[in-house]
Amino acid sequence: MATMISNLPRDLIEEIFSRVPLTSMKAVRLTCKSWNNLSKTESFTKVHIGRAAKREEKTMMVDVMPHKLNLMSIVIDDVTPSAEFKGQFSLLHKNYRINQVLHYEGLLLCIMKDPTRIVVWNPYLGQTRWIQLRYFHRPHGIDHFRYALGYADKESCSSLKFLRFLDYFYKAPEEEFFWYEIYDFDSGLWTTLNVTPHWGIYSTYPCVSLKGNTYWPAKERSTQGFQDYIIGFDFTRERFGPLLALPTDRECSFVSLSCVKEEKLAALFKHRLHHDSYEYEFEIWITTKIDVEMVSWSKFLRMDMRPKIELPLTFYIDEEKKVFMGFDHGEYPKLLFLNVIGETGFLRKLENIQYRSPCSYVPSLVQVKKLARDRLRKQRSLENRRFAQNILRLARNGKS
Incomplete structure (x- = not known):
């Protein structure tokens, strides 16, 4: 007589399911209620994520498609670099289109073509939270x-x-306009933050999230062009920290940030070889300590740009192998491997692999809960007045 899988001991079922690929967990959860409940227990998810990471021993990445995300496995290596398709995460009906995806420690923030709302998604747990935006602003x-x-x-x-x-x-202080707001998942309410920014953060440079805080490349508001700092936002205190200097005394014309195993921050920046030179080099430094208030750095590598290296907005590094990999976001994006050994430098390029907008991905147990109906609250009158004032300011400044 055949044994039904549902009759097997719980620990044996967990052992079987722990070998299921990440992209197949949705099918497991949809099979029956008991499997869905088991797949979301803390004991199982820790084992499953741990085994997935050990099995891969590679960097995972998601590539944005209009209605879904491709999960890729990346080998950062100076001998046989490679990218392997592992499966797909399906999120939405085809009526919804994804413009951009930002990764925050296992959670994906999906910026939609529809400007009125966004969705926060944990692909591993299969949880989503739609957030209605109070206003939108996409000139041209x-x-x-x-x-x-x-x-x-x-x-x-x-x-x-x-x-x-x-x-x-850009034209501060004469024609500047700023509006900072925060949404609380527990209350479902928006709050306008009372900030007077002394920093400048360009919208074209992505941020990274590390241990609950978020960091951006930044500049002094009063200066032109160069980004010689990073700045962090503390979600506990709901405020920005001071500008934290990059480990260089030269002006940086390009800065990009990345996470190192979700434990450290890596900063890639470009500057001139000499103050009076038109030849450039780039450096990558890794934090030894970091929080919103302070940072200390350790140099990872330096390389000149005479091999015509394209600097990436998205990059990954392997500390042990001394390898750097970046994505060239040109008109026809290609996966670009820049493998550096010591200070001498070694360049290898892997071409003909096309992606729209890749970002890193690490499975997470962070819950993305829907707002309970009994917790629905109304915005306070003071916040409603602040919102109305900012909408009026936006219109007066010709930004609407």
Whole structure:
């Protein structure tokens, strides 16, 4: 007589399911209620994620498609670099289109073609939260907002919050306009933040999230062009920290950030070889300590740009192998491997692999809960007045 899988001991069922690929967990959860409940227990998810990471021993990445995300496995290697398709995460009906995806420690913030709302998604747990935006602003179809996700409770990774801001600082202080607001997942309410920014954050440079905080390349608001700092936002205190200097005394014309195993921050920046030179080099430094208030750095590598290296907005590194990999976001994006050994430099390029907009991905146990109906609250009258005043300011400044 054949044994039904449902009759097997729980620990044996967990052992079987722990070998299921990440992209197939949705099918497991949809099979029956008991499997769905089992797949979301803390004991199972920790084992499953741990085994997936050990089995792969590679960097995972998601590539944005209009209605779904491709999961890729990347080998960062100076001998046989490769990219392997692992499966797909399906999110939405085809009526919804994804413009951009930002990764925040296992959670994906999906910026939609529909400018009135966004969705926060945990692909591993299969949880989503739609957020209705109070207003939208895309002049000429261009999204000028900066976005970030984080959590107020750093210990439990709970109390999620969503930050977005609009900041036109290019002609400060004469014609500047800024509006910073935060959304609380627990209350479902928006709050306008009382900030007077002394920083400038360009909308074209992506941020990274690390241990519940978010960091951007930044500049002094009073200076022109160069980004010589990073700046962080603390979701617990709901405020920005001071400008934290990059480890260089030269002006940086390009800065990009990345996470290193979700534990450290890596900063890639470009500057001139000499103050009076038109030849450039780039450096990558890794943090030894970092929080919103302070940072210390350790140099990872330096390389001159005479091999015509394209600097990437998205990059990954392997500390042990001393390898750097970046994506060239040109008209026809290609996966570009830049493998560097010591200070001498070694360049290898892997071409003919096309992606729209890749970002890193690490499975997460952070819950993305829907707002309970009994917790629905109304915005306070003071916040409603602040909102109305900012909408009026936006119109007066000709930004609407």
